[in-house]
Amino acid sequence: MEYLINIKDVCKVYYNTSSNKLYALNNINLKVCKGEYVSIVGKSGSGKSTLMNILGCLDSPTSGEYFLNGQLVSGMNDRKLSEIRNIEIGFIFQSFNLISTLTALENVELPLIYRGMAKHKRIQIAKNSLISVGLGSRMHHKPSQMSGGQQQRVAIARAIAVNPPIILADEPTGNLDSKSSEDIISILKDLNNNGKTIILITHDDQIAKEAFRIVNINDGKVISDICVDNKIVS
Numbered sequence: 001m002e003y004l005i006n007i008k009d010v011c012k013v014y015y016n017t018s019s020n021k022l023y024a025l026n027n028i029n030l031k032v033c034k035g036e037y038v039s040i041v042g043k044s045g046s047g048k049s050t051l052m053n054i055l056g057c058l059d060s061p062t063s064g065e066y067f068l069n070g071q072l073v074s075g076m077n078d079r080k081l082s083e084i085r086n087i088e089i090g091f092i093f094q095s096f097n098l099i100s101t102l103t104a105l106e107n108v109e110l111p112l113i114y115r116g117m118a119k120h121k122r123i124q125i126a127k128n129s130l131i132s133v134g135l136g137s138r139m140h141h142k143p144s145q146m147s148g149g150q151q152q153r154v155a156i157a158r159a160i161a162v163n164p165p166i167i168l169a170d171e172p173t174g175n176l177d178s179k180s181s182e183d184i185i186s187i188l189k190d191l192n193n194n195g196k197t198i199i200l201i202t203h204d205d206q207i208a209k210e211a212f213r214i215v216n217i218n219d220g221k222v223i224s225d226i227c228v229d230n231k232i233v234s
Contacts, residue, residue: 005032010064026220037198038222047220057081090159094171096151105139106233129157149180
């Protein structure tokens with residue numbers, strides 16, 4: 001079987017002032033198939049953020065191999081990693097990461113501009129993306145004119161505009177009230193039902209349980225990998 005994500009014996013090592021090795025990740029192995037919905041759970045300092053950065057090609061492992069959609073991306077330079085990110089991964093962050101001076105439509109257009117897409121085409125795609133997350137009537141509003149839940153939906157629209165196979169969501173409900181959180185999780189479920197591979201990073205066990213599969217990480221190691229039916233994933 002060919003996996004969309006295949007991480008083999010990945011380590012991320014830092015050094016303290018005494019030149020002692022500090023393992024943020026220690027021999028991590030993880031395989032994700034196309035169309036899965038996976039939660040990666042861990043408390044602060046567990047290594048989940050480091051793992052997210054490597055999964056998202058925002059950082060490279062110290063050792064080990066990372067295959068993304070069949071490509072060996074571990075060891076790629078920053079320029080190549082940027083190209084991979086723009087094609088393979090849509091990011092959703094806890095802090096939304098919207099540009100305050102731009103409208104919702106303009107924020108969603110940004111990754112399409114980076115791809116060199118013609119203006120009329122990218123505007124139409126951005127509009128369709130905003131409509132798909134229920135913001136058809138808010139596309140000309142700026143972030144300051146929107147609620148937190150609406151801002152996160154703009155972030156989701158931006159993530160899906162380039163039609164990446166993977167959506168990487170880092171604590172996407174962390175700054176939201178319970179109703180907005182439910183809305184965001186519902187959108188992620190819909191995206192998964194429509195074929196997107198969802199990887200959700202969270203410290204919240206209840207949010208994690210919305211996924212089909214839960215990977216628990218602690219002290220830089222995967223300590224469990226469980227399907228919702230409580231069968232261990234091989």
